[in-house]
Amino acid sequence: QSALTQPPSVSGSPGQSVTISCTGTSSDVGRYNRVSWYQQPPGTAPKLMIYEVSNRPSGVPDRFSGSKSGNTASLTISGLQAEDEADYYCNSYTSTRDVVFGGGTKLTVL
């Protein structure tokens, strides 16, 4: 159950786009389209932003998009806004019937 690999931090200016990567293995990210992304502002519970690689739950702005290539999934946030500043986590289902999270990425809006 090794954690998925995310960059510790990313940053961007308002209006710009940023991409956060989430690298796993052929036993998790690479094997299943069961990757989700969560947003967690400080002191709050996580919020589901993307599921099954690229689907947005109702109410999530279309500025948030997801994709996957091989063992790496990505979350892209376009048209950055100050309210997007938060920690972001990916997770994936695994071949051992577990769920594994990434280590988290802190997004700073400059």
Place this chain on the structure above:
Amino acid sequence: EVQLVESGGGLVQPGGSLRLSCAASGFTFSTYWMSWVRQAPGKGLEWVASIEQGGTEKYYADSVEGQFTISRDNAKSSLYLQMNSLRAEDTAVYYCARDVSGWYGRFDYWGQGTLVTVSS
């Protein structure tokens, strides 16, 4: 409105036990997989355990296997986590989460969390 409300956290000595509860409302609890996810202070999210709708099928992270037990009472719309032989590294905020995908890790609703502190 879906609500998940955790309780039972607190300060416990190393080696002690604690039972967390999660009261669910606003949805048909008995039709969803449910999970516990924890977050140590200043750290990332860690999946802890999950349980299927009927309470028979359960999965645990290696880090808590044999130490924690997940259970549920569908009549009370409640989820539980029995934590034994607690260690300092179990200190974390424990979240209850609903898995809308069956057992694939799509957690669409989360509680506000309950803090467990293991310290002497």
